[in-house]
Amino acid sequence: GDSVTQMEGPVTLSEEAFLTINCTYTATGYPSLFWYVQYPGEGLQLLLKATKADDKGSNKGFEATYRKETTSFHLEKGSVQVSDSAVYFCALTRYGNKLVFGAGTILRVKS
Amino acid sequence: DVKVTQSSRYLVKRTGEKVFLECVQDMDHENMFWYRQDPGLGLRLIYFSYDVKMKEKGDIPEGYSVSREKKERFSLILESASTNQTSMYLCASSTYRLRNEQFFGPGTRLTVL
Numbered sequence: 001g002d003s004v005t006q007m008e009g010p011v012t013l014s015e016e017a018f019l020t021i022n023c024t025y026t027a028t029g030y031p032s033l034f035w036y037v038q039y040p041g042e043g044l045q046l047l048l049k050a051t052k053a054d055d056k057g058s059n060k061g062f063e064a065t066y067r068k069e070t071t072s073f074h075l076e077k078g079s080v081q082v083s084d085s086a087v088y089f090c091a092l093t094r095y096g097n098k099l100v101f102g103a104g105t106i107l108r109v110k111s
Numbered sequence: 112d113v114k115v116t117q118s119s120r121y122l123v124k125r126t127g128e129k130v131f132l133e134c135v136q137d138m139d140h141e142n143m144f145w146y147r148q149d150p151g152l153g154l155r156l157i158y159f160s161y162d163v164k165m166k167e168k169g170d171i172p173e174g175y176s177v178s179r180e181k182k183e184r185f186s187l188i189l190e191s192a193s194t195n196q197t198s199m200y201l202c203a204s205s206t207y208r209l210r211n212e213q214f215f216g217p218g219t220r221l222t223v224l
Contacts, residue, residue: 004153036215041217043215043218044201044203046213089154097159097161097205098156098169099154099156099213101155102153103152
């Protein structure tokens, strides 16, 4: 079945450091890919998405490119802030309805 | 803004009790979902519904049931709570009009003693 694998955390960075959180997936066909973020004490929010190969999703300085050849959707940000501390989830859907999530990666940014 | 609300943020119940978790969305979304979130496992789909009175099993439906009598409300029921159902429960809704982006509630942290 479909699955998503994320790098294990926690990831601890200093403010203004470069961030990469790796995400790879297994799915037949052409899934849509998402990054969700969960701030402490809150539900999940959609951060960005890409619906076809080579699409780049971007939001709030975060970017991810849908790479079908490597089945990857790595999340990057050039300069993280303390306010980016959260849990990040990579997810996919093939049928536009059910989402399959990765295990989540905790990001901690220190000032 | 889409709003998804859940009836409780924190809930403590005893083994064997019947537990109701309520979720309400205010944007006329067709689809609603219940997930549980556990450390290291991400979110796992329990049940979902794509219309009133319709329900589909997700990946881990055992020990749970759901009810959707009105479009805006989706209830998760634990018929006889067990300690292994201690978890964070997240509700979400989506609509085909917004390409099925899912909007999440704040979650209910359930502890079963």
